[in-house]
Amino acid sequence: MDFGLDLDKLQRELERYEFAEANLLRSWRNKVLLENGNVRDLMVSANVGIGIRVLIKGSFGFSFSTDPRNWELVLKEAVKLAKANPRPMRSKLSKEKVYQDKWVVRPRKSLDVSIDEKAGLVQETYRSLEIPSKVKDIQIYYVDVKAKRLYLNTEGAFISQSYPRTRIFLSATAKSNFVISAFESIGGLYGLEIFDKIDGKFQEAVNNAKNLLKAKRAPAGKYPAILDPHAAGVFAHEAVGHACEADEIVNGTSILKDKLGKRIGSEHVTIIDDATIPRGYGSYGYDYEGVPGQRTVLIESGVLKGFMHSRETASELGTRSTGNARAGGVSRFPLVRMSNTFFEKGDYSLEEMLEDIKEGVYIYSSTGGSTDPNSGFFQFTAQHGYWIEDGEIKQMLRDVTFSGNFLDILHNVEKVEKDLKVGGAGLCGKFGQSVPVGDGGPHVFVKEVLLG
Amino acid sequence: MSLESMLRRAERFGEAEIFFMKGRTIEARYNRDMIEAGLEKIFQGYGLRLNVKGRVSMVSFDLEKEFDRALKSAVKMTKYTEPVKGYHFPEKKDYQKVKTWSKQVSELEFADLVNIVLEGIDGIKETGAEPMQGEVSVSETHTYIENSNGVNFSDKENGISLGFGAKRGTGSGFDFWESGVLDFAPRELGKNAGREAVENSKAKKMGWDGKIALHPDIIDEFLSVILDWIDGDEVRRKTSPWTGKLGKKVLGELTIVEDPWIPYFPGSTSSDDEGVPTKKKVLLDKGVLKTFIYDTITATKVRAESTGNGFRHGGSKISIDVTNIVVDFPDRESMDGWDNCIVLRSLMGYHTINEKTGDFTLTVDHGILINGEKRIPVKGCVFVGNLFDVLSQVELASKEDYRWGDLITPYLLTRGRLVT
Known part of the structure; x- marks a missing residue:
């Protein structure tokens, strides 16, 4: 070379x-x-x-x-x-x-x-x-x-x-x-x-x-919602993933700092960070500390199982690096960063998720979100959505946003789709360092989100 | 190889432009109350543009030895880009002398940055809050632009940037400063961040429909969306909501001026990155849209003059951007008289604002309800509205102006709704 x-x-x-x-x-x-x-x-x-x-x-x-x-x-x-x-x-x-x-x-x-x-x-x-x-x-x-x-x-x-x-x-x-x-x-x-x-x-x-151009504004209030694979992936990254970065844990700035091994979501919630997804946008062989990129289980069946580590945070918490030290180019100091982050697949079909919804919202993709890992408050905006009525996807909605505490959402997850699609491509900008990340997942049904 | 030699060689194929930037940054990064790392970056980069009968190509590269390959690529690419009829690189003009470099900043070393960090950390601790991660950095860049039409511009600038983050329980606070001179007090910045964290740790959700005051940080974020609507390229493509609204009232009574000549300010410069002299200009005068802004290519496409707003970010292509922004409002009064209002300090999720319609739903990260003598901290509720409405409904501005990066603005008092 x-x-x-x-x-x-x-x-x-x-x-x-x-x-x-x-x-x-x-x-x-x-x-x-x-x-x-x-x-x-x-x-x-x-x-x-x-x-x-x-x-x-x-x-x-x-x-x-x-x-x-x-x-x-x-x-x-x-x-x-x-x-x-x-x-x-x-x-x-x-x-x-x-x-x-x-x-x-x-x-x-x-x-x-x-x-x-x-x-x-x-x-x-x-x-x-x-x-x-x-x-x-x-x-x-x-x-x-x-x-x-x-x-x-x-x-x-x-x-x-x-x-x-x-x-x-x-x-x-x-x-x-x-x-x-x-x-x-x-x-x-x-x-x-x-x-x-x-x-x-x-x-x-x-x-x-x-x-x-013809879509109605999304209603405000509490509704059941289905997150499409991309929306679920962005939620997994923004709301959950950042709070599972071990530098936030070490610094005491994550709401999850004393919750390892504890239940933080429903039994349907398993969230993974995986740098080994073949050809994933956030995939890599080795991180910026020479540690192999790997599959790290963050939440398993609702229980917080692990954090993402660099060698520095791993040393401080007495564990091994998970190969998540990444930098926005070799000019930057490595930080704990995600790779491809997503909900693991579940047991349901999309039809099974829809059938129980009398009135709700289908969340389509995302224009972004953000979280305060310290308090757990998050904010999420979809590209758009669809109104669901009597189990059927109906008219298009614009200005679809939801917010709240991500722990509430994790507890409210009731069904996860059996298909998994990881293929989203985005850039994460933590501390001004932009790195490529992947997302995606299955459809995820949440029994209640606060819209608008 | 000198820049002039590069230019002469490129000129065999058409009009040419060479941009070169080199620089250095030093940074002291802290974590909790310790110094985590000292960092240094030494960088340089070239940008080569060729214009063959209006077909423009661009190549960027770090090392001089890449020039031949870069030129070959640039020549080839000019055959495939869409021509811009009548386009030429800018001609030489006089530049306003702008103070962008100070000896005192150039003399700062790592040990000085460490002292600034430690002073800021002491300020945070005095309030009972704990320091979080942050950094103090100093940078210096030298820029050179030469083209076939006589532009031969060089300049140097430096500046310092300080950011102090603090936490207390689930509360957090932040303050920062950017400047080209040593006109800051790190302990005070630390104290501001610390006090904010202490206050924020007691914050609760609250619904509200009434007077809302916007902190300069929020005004800065809102303006970054609004100012895209005066981007001449967005207007040309008719993707700006302000297309066709020149001379019309579009934003209440707000006056927004771009001033690239403020001494030692972060955005100050006498030339844009195409070698076009910058200008001080009124963008909105009491809400009336006065001008759009252009780089040279967009200006040629719409038969206008470049406004000196063509900038490169890193090794990227030229894009339209603003320098320093100054906000004004006709009615001003002391904030001491503002009662029964929520002062919003910071919001979350600015990147989710709908850039075309201006609709937003943003979570309140920190706000204070002022109710007589009482100050009640607010967070976790959602600020719902539209940028047009919120900025058009401004009723008053604070008597004092505040600096936030490259923005000078008063607090703005408007109306808004928070939902829980």
Whole structure:
């Protein structure tokens, strides 16, 4: 892997310190923005960098450069910063198995074609759409990255990872006496086969934009609700996942800090974080501390079973890392982050969920949510919804939001669908560091949510 | 290879532009009452744009040795992008001198940042709250823009950013400051965060239909949605709710000015990232929409002039954005007289605001009901409304102005509804 430096020498230098690790990244990125069928922007970028973190007497120092050839200076600066700390946290790292490994994900359809060919594929996608007259603007944004990441540390770890990551996003805006938009996003560790995954989803978004012009506002009040797989996934990530990040536990800022082993939801609730989902948008081989990405059970049948850890939080809580130390690029200090987070499948069909609902709401996808892990208060907004009456999905609703304490929602989960669809692609922005995450899941029936 | 050499080589294929930025940041990160890490970043990056008969391409890269490959890609891409008739990169113009760099900030080292952090932490502890995670960072960047039409701009800027988070039980508080000079008091910022956490720990849900005062943090978040509606590209595509509303009253009596020339302010700059001089401009005058904002490409598409609002974020393409924003309102009075109202300090879920209709449902993270002498903390209820309505119904503004990042604004008193 060509980073233009003597890796053996770097490894020997890292070994001189109590603990030191280097993350190197080289990436090539292509972006295409199509506006109403025309190629508005094409952009190529080539990025490279090295981040070195050292731990000396319980104090971290971290330094980064966009030129890996400067690694000696980067290491020196990291050491200097660690030593200059007058009030260190006395941080420690959990003991973990040391790996020398290569993790490679190859695209099924190579990304090594010119950007104009990629633009052509995006244009074909656009041309395949039937666009109603009320839909006035369609933007399709395609981005792919080919990344090569290298990890080395004092303990002898030497891990190389090569993978593609692609995402394609459509926004459709409709207009009558007001303006409204609908979206769809598909992503994963794919090559150009991502275009085969669209499968009618973009057409659905275009139709949704038009239909939203006639949608009624969602009612306010308490109703039973069915969360579709994407909405359930975003809820699992935003409301539950962040409160299960062990840095929040260690800092005493999660409502779950003293609930390990206790019941926090109904028996139907099992929530997983899994970095090993094949080609998941949030999947990876190893985290930024050289620990393998893995499947971590957070909640099992309603009982809080575990948290997501870095080596630092694992050491503080006397456990092992779950391989969740991730960073928004090698220029950033790793934090505890999720990978692909979702409800595990249950025993019911969607029809069985619908049949008991006299009046309720079907929550369709999500435009986002947020949670205060300290109090458990969350806020969730769907792209839209549908009114359910006498077990049947009826008219479309817009401005569908619900909020409350996520523990109440977990206790109110009564049925979970037997099909599991993990395929959502999003970006999580904890502490200003953006990392790719996946979500999805089964449909989830909640007997009562507070809408509006 | 110098930037000029790069420019000359690129010019063989059409109009060219080279953007180069290099910089350094240092950061002291704390966790609880200890310093978790010292961090440093040294970075640089190039942006190359080519314009061949209105077909524009862009490549970004970190290392000089990538230039040849970047140029090859840029040349090829110009064959496939949609042409913008009559488009040219900007021509050389005079720039307003703006103070964006100070010696005192440039001299700050890690040890100074640690002292600032420890002072802030002491401030938090004095209130009985505990410090959470946060950081103090200082950054310096040097920017260079050269193009085939004579633009040859360079500038340097630096600044410091402080964030203090505090908790007490299930309550939390936060305060922050960004500046190009050392005009802050870390202990006071820490105290503000601490006091807020203590107050917030006693907060309860409450329904409300009446007067609501908005903290600058909330105004900042609301304006980030509203200001997209004056983005010339959104207007061109007719996806802005303010399309066709130039000269019309759209937002009550609010006046919103973009001022890129405030000395040492976070958003201050004399040029945008295309080399177009920035301008001070009135966006809304007593609620009347006065202008849309443009980069050069959008301006050409709609036969307007760039307003100096073309900016790059990281290695991304040029997009339309604002610099510093100043909010004003005709009627002002001291907040001491504001009674029987809820002062909203922070809300959750801003990214869920409907960016087209302005409808929102946001959970109250921290608010205070002012009732005579009583201050009753509020949280967990839901603020339901519409941005147009909430900002159009502003009745009063506080006498004092407040800074929040690159925003200067008074508190705004409006009407709103909280539901439990």
